[in-house]
Amino acid sequence: MAWICLVTAGVLEIVWAVGLKWSDGFSRPWPSVVMGAALVASFWLLALALREIPLGTGYAVWVGIGAVGAAVFGMLVFDEPASLARVGCIVLIVAGIVGLKLTSGTV
Template identity: 65%
Template sequence: MTSPWFLLVLAGLLEVGWAIGLKYTDGFSRPLPSVLTVLTMVASFYCLARALTEIPVGTGYAVWTGIGAVGTAILGIVLFAESAALPRLFCIGLIVAGIAGLRLTAAN
């Protein structure tokens, strides 16, 4: 049996994949990136749904979106030369602290 927290982290990482994939679909006009992005979306939602059978929905959803937001912001910096200004990095750090806090205070 797979840990619900493992599935939740996997769902979050897959969310990063489809969020970045959206950039490469060019408005869903490029077939291969579009198909891969949609498949990654489906896999992300599947893992999230499985994780939420044991993790409270508020905690699970917040962690999922947090992983997605942080991962997408970091890859935006690395892949697309988005701003890495200190205030932006600080705010990303706050999201990471929130994710860690939710995990540490979760019942499961």
């Protein structure tokens, strides 16, 4: 259950990061509200997950999911560069996330 909370928290990190972009410096109310709600929910689920998952692993996986998701979303939706080097770096982050999961000692 802790890993489900952690992955969900990571997905919500993507939501709040995108909401932060769409809020345009908090000048647009609805994206700002969505961003705030996703932020609170993401932190809450991360806190629940960290009851069972080691801090270093949980935090790194949470940040990694958010970073990869935000980068991919930016490439697909905001026309950010999708160079081979950039995609390669994203693959390295994913490999790190998988490695942390496999070596965490938790189910």
